[in-house]
Amino acid sequence: MRPASLLAAPGLAVAMLLVSAPGAFAFITPEAGGSPNANSIDTLYKLVLYIAAVVFVVVEGALGYACWKFSAKRNKVATQTHGHTGLEIGWTLGAVAIVIILAVATLLKLGSIRNPPNSGAEAAASTTSVSGALYAETERKLPPNKKALEIEVIGRQYIWQYVYPGGAKNGLGAPYSYEQMVVPTHTTVLLKAVSMDVVHSWWIPELGGKIQVVPGYANYTWFKIEKPGLYRGQCANICGQGHARMIASVRAVPPAQYEEWIAKRTQEISEANVEAATQRSKLEAGSGTGRVLNP
Amino acid sequence: MATYVAPVPQIAAHKVDRESRGWTSWITTTDHKKIGIMYLVTTFVFFILGGTEALLMRLQLGAPENTLINPQTYNELFTMHGTTMIFLFVVPVWAGFANYFLPLMIGARDMAFPRMNALSYWLLLAGGIVFYASIFWTPPSAGWVSYPPLSSIAFSPSGGQDAWIYLIHLTGLSSILGAVNFYATIANMRARGMSWGRLPLFVWTVLVYSILIIFAMPVIAGAVTLLLTDRHFGTHFYDPTQGGSQMLWQNMFWFFGHPEVYIMILPGFGMVSEILPVFAKKPVFGYKAIATSSVTIAFLAFLVWAHHMFTAPIPLVVLAFVMMSSYLIAVPTGVKIFNWIGTLWSGSIEYSTALLFCVGFIAIFLIGGISGVFLAVFPVDWQLNESYFVVAHIHFVLMGGAVFTVFAAVYYWFPKMTGRLMSETLGKLSFWLMFWGFLFTFLIQHVIGLDGMPRRVYEYPNVGNLALYNLISTIGAFILALGILVTIINAARSVKVGAIAGPDPWKANTLEWFTTSPPAVNNFDEIPVIRSVEPMKDFRREIERRTGQRIEQVPVPAGSGEAAASSL
Ligand code: HEM
Numbered sequence: 001m002r003p004a005s006l007l008a009a010p011g012l013a014v015a016m017l018l019v020s021a022p023g024a025f026a027f028i029t030p031e032a033g034g035s036p037n038a039n040s041i042d043t044l045y046k047l048v049l050y051i052a053a054v055v056f057v058v059v060e061g062a063l064g065y066a067c068w069k070f071s072a073k074r075n076k077v078a079t080q081t082h083g084h085t086g087l088e089i090g091w092t093l094g095a096v097a098i099v100i101i102l103a104v105a106t107l108l109k110l111g112s113i114r115n116p117p118n119s120g121a122e123a124a125a126s127t128t129s130v131s132g133a134l135y136a137e138t139e140r141k142l143p144p145n146k147k148a149l150e151i152e153v154i155g156r157q158y159i160w161q162y163v164y165p166g167g168a169k170n171g172l173g174a175p176y177s178y179e180q181m182v183v184p185t186h187t188t189v190l191l192k193a194v195s196m197d198v199v200h201s202w203w204i205p206e207l208g209g210k211i212q213v214v215p216g217y218a219n220y221t222w223f224k225i226e227k228p229g230l231y232r233g234q235c236a237n238i239c240g241q242g243h244a245r246m247i248a249s250v251r252a253v254p255p256a257q258y259e260e261w262i263a264k265r266t267q268e269i270s271e272a273n274v275e276a277a278t279q280r281s282k283l284e285a286g287s288g289t290g291r292v293l294n295p
Numbered sequence: 296m297a298t299y300v301a302p303v304p305q306i307a308a309h310k311v312d313r314e315s316r317g318w319t320s321w322i323t324t325t326d327h328k329k330i331g332i333m334y335l336v337t338t339f340v341f342f343i344l345g346g347t348e349a350l351l352m353r354l355q356l357g358a359p360e361n362t363l364i365n366p367q368t369y370n371e372l373f374t375m376h377g378t379t380m381i382f383l384f385v386v387p388v389w390a391g392f393a394n395y396f397l398p399l400m401i402g403a404r405d406m407a408f409p410r411m412n413a414l415s416y417w418l419l420l421a422g423g424i425v426f427y428a429s430i431f432w433t434p435p436s437a438g439w440v441s442y443p444p445l446s447s448i449a450f451s452p453s454g455g456q457d458a459w460i461y462l463i464h465l466t467g468l469s470s471i472l473g474a475v476n477f478y479a480t481i482a483n484m485r486a487r488g489m490s491w492g493r494l495p496l497f498v499w500t501v502l503v504y505s506i507l508i509i510f511a512m513p514v515i516a517g518a519v520t521l522l523l524t525d526r527h528f529g530t531h532f533y534d535p536t537q538g539g540s541q542m543l544w545q546n547m548f549w550f551f552g553h554p555e556v557y558i559m560i561l562p563g564f565g566m567v568s569e570i571l572p573v574f575a576k577k578p579v580f581g582y583k584a585i586a587t588s589s590v591t592i593a594f595l596a597f598l599v600w601a602h603h604m605f606t607a608p609i610p611l612v613v614l615a616f617v618m619m620s621s622y623l624i625a626v627p628t629g630v631k632i633f634n635w636i637g638t639l640w641s642g643s644i645e646y647s648t649a650l651l652f653c654v655g656f657i658a659i660f661l662i663g664g665i666s667g668v669f670l671a672v673f674p675v676d677w678q679l680n681e682s683y684f685v686v687a688h689i690h691f692v693l694m695g696g697a698v699f700t701v702f703a704a705v706y707y708w709f710p711k712m713t714g715r716l717m718s719e720t721l722g723k724l725s726f727w728l729m730f731w732g733f734l735f736t737f738l739i740q741h742v743i744g745l746d747g748m749p750r751r752v753y754e755y756p757n758v759g760n761l762a763l764y765n766l767i768s769t770i771g772a773f774i775l776a777l778g779i780l781v782t783i784i785n786a787a788r789s790v791k792v793g794a795i796a797g798p799d800p801w802k803a804n805t806l807e808w809f810t811t812s813p814p815a816v817n818n819f820d821e822i823p824v825i826r827s828v829e830p831m832k833d834f835r836r837e838i839e840r841r842t843g844q845r846i847e848q849v850p851v852p853a854g855s856g857e858a859a860a861s862s863l
Pocket residue numbers: 346349350352353373374376377378380381385437438439440686689690693694697698736749750751752772775
């Protein structure tokens with residue numbers, strides 16, 4: 001067991017992993033495939049990965065080689081050098097060059113990650129015109145045609161709630177659901193995330209990056225799903241004891257099915273509201289105070 | 296058993312007071328060496344506590360849907376672990392080494408303010424005790440970053456969170472006093488001839504460490520004070536329902552938090568820059584570049600805090616700016632790695648345990664640096680942030696990074712502090728166990744994160760390969776812990792039975808080796824004039840020149856180092 005060879009082994013293993021089958025490659029890339037922004041992040045990640053792999057192999061290689069070649073056994077007398085200005089300027093500039101490449105690549109890819117595209121032709125009819133920025137919303141990006149399905153994500157200990165467009169003008173009676181979000185395929189979905197209590201983080205890995213959900217602020221993201229299916233995620237920011245169980249999922253269904261679901265959901269909710277109203281009036285009549293505290 | 300022949304004492308101290316003994320001499324001491332040892336012992340005790348908490352967490356995560364530890368306890372464990380490792384181990388362990396060695400390395404007899412120095416230590420101990428006392432009630436559970444509102448009175452009513460706040464106050468004060476002291480000592484008490492360009496690189500990094508502490512610690516002290524008044528005195532600094540702002544905390548915390556990571560790693564960089572030349576038997580490659588890059592890092596460290604907040608609601612221009620500054624800080628850090636490899640290059644490397652830990656550090660820290668670049672690309676960070684990828688990253692830079700250099704420092708300086716060498720056999724065993732244990736534990740965590748597992752979760756479902764990966768990580772953690780245990784045993788044994796080291800067992804370059812091991816109370820009888828970055832080399836050459844012909848026939852008996860030391 002020579003130190004140098006032991007040291008080089010993990011480097012070699014990782015290097016081999018990098019050049020081996022694409023299957024093994026997926027193992028070291030983020031989840032993607034649900035939405036174009038997730039795919040663009042994946043592409044950008046891979047670019048960084050290629051550059052990183054080269055740097056990794058070169059530097060670990062140089063280190064391993066130096067450890068092997070210049071061990072006291074192999075090299076009895078050390079050469080007394082103090083440095084080499086040319087070399088030092090060279091590798092500083094080399095590092096700067098890599099950094100510039102990365103920065104340019106990021107800024108080039110940024111558009112496709114941040115800016116939502118238009119919905120497809122088959123998009124859900126309930127896709128509504130979204131209004132432009134009002135205030136403190138400069139970070140909210142809209143698709144070019146300003147049409148998208150806007151869903152509000154509400155984080156609270158320890159459950160996600162989703163409010164869909166619809167209901168009365170004052171926002172009451174809008175359809176909502178918990179934990180599982182239902183969305184139409186081929187449709188650009190804009191998410192506006194707010195918190196009712198502590199900081200949470202919205203994250204469905206296959207549908208793109210996460211956004212912190214901070215009380216007092218709104219945070220935005222989007223996705224556009226082509227394949228119907230179930231996409232899973234969970235809260236990514238520590239929010240208390242139930243953090244690990246604060247799961248979320250997005251079920252993508254064909255647009256027609258979505259319209260059906262939302263209609264049914266609206267109906268259920270208004271029925272439940274009516275039911276609740278009658279219950280309440282009964283209770284009020286019976287209680288004599290005319291008011292129920294903390295219903 | 297030692298592979299090193301006990302060397303000849305070259306210079307010994309004579310006009311020295313008898314050393315005071317007994318436990319009172321410890322609690323009343325203002326001697327920088329005793330204070331340094333108290334720092335080191337205390338911080339290693341906290342390291343063991345923090346490590347135990349880590350192992351408990353890894354046990355819980357060893358299997359999916361495990362019920363060994365309940366969610367509340369798990370949250371307490373990662374909060375205690377992270378806080379302990381940062382505030383009670385890595386930051387103060389460097390203060391411990393700097394206390395002991397900084398005056399020796401610059402040829403001073405003590406620190407500039409010896410009593411303040413003692414105060415720094417006692418404040419640290421008080422902070423640790425206040426914090427750990429909370430385990431008898433309810434420990435804090437909001438993570439080491441303690442974001443409000445989770446850390447507010449409404450969501451964390453227990454006194455554990457307050458204990459955490461006091462810990463930050465007390466250890467912060469301790470660090471600031473220590474830093475002022477280091478700065479004053481370096482600025483005023485260097486030996487004659489030790490210009491800035493001849494300052495040992497470890498001292499350079501302690502200087503930068505001190506400057507970072509002086510600028511960063513007051514910010515966190517202010518931030519936690521506001522948290523304290525929010526919790527108990529009716530203010531609403533962080534309460535959005537009353538006009539406060541959660542983002543205020545995030546900004547203040549990370550304005551401190553990022554310099555903090557350099558506070559933890561820079562002295563380690565300095566350590567590596569001291570140890571590599573000694574065992575490669577050639578001067579450090581690019582002294583100026585290494586010193587300059589430390590200073591550059593210190594400056595840039597204050598411009599990158601928001602890279603911990605890439606997913607928070609902040610404007611794009613800020614994200615882009617912080618990405619650029621984070622890339623920039625990668626440059627001086629990368630330059631250091633090249634310089635270290637340049638130091639090894641065409642040397643004649645002697646594989647002592649101290650050197651192994653340095654080389655292991657470079658190999659591991661490079662990976663931590665590379666994963667850091669992934670995280671700096673902010674759209675990529677949107678996927679990786681708050682996932683196990685980040686857990687892997689912090690441990691590559693802090694455990695494989697900072698802690699490996701701490702171990703290198705232990706093996707390198709133990710002979711100076713105790714007069715005895717540690718066992719090299721146990722040392723190497725410890726290194727290889729730690730090295731492989733570390734890679735097993737943390738390499739796979741990148742993959743766990745990429746598969747979508749968030750950090751700070753007490754359980755995970757049995758999907759994909761998560762169960763296997765987590766099991767690998769847990770097994771690795773126990774191998775790593777075993778390696779650490781071997782060093783602890785090694786140190787405990789060597790204090791009593793280690794081979795006598797003599798003043799300069801490694802034929803090293805800096806002034807701390809110019810006195811007995813352990814040094815006498817006054818450190819040096821006579822403080823030499825410094826002519827280069829490597830004064831010991833100059834002295835050795837000088838002694839050879841003057842005495843070479845005269846004593847060349849006389850074989851030096853082994854153990855004469857001890858004889859000289861006991862003749863005091
Ligand atoms: C002895 C080996 C170590 C092991 C096995 C270990 C293991 C762990 C584990 C299991 C977690 C919790 C991950 C989670 O649930 O999110 C964690 C978190 C953490 N560790 Fe370590 N750790 C070790 C050493 C260290 C060291 C030396 C440091 C720093 C100097 C450190 C700093 C941290 C920090 C800052 C966190 C985050 C705490 C938080 O989430 O609030 N660890 N570690």
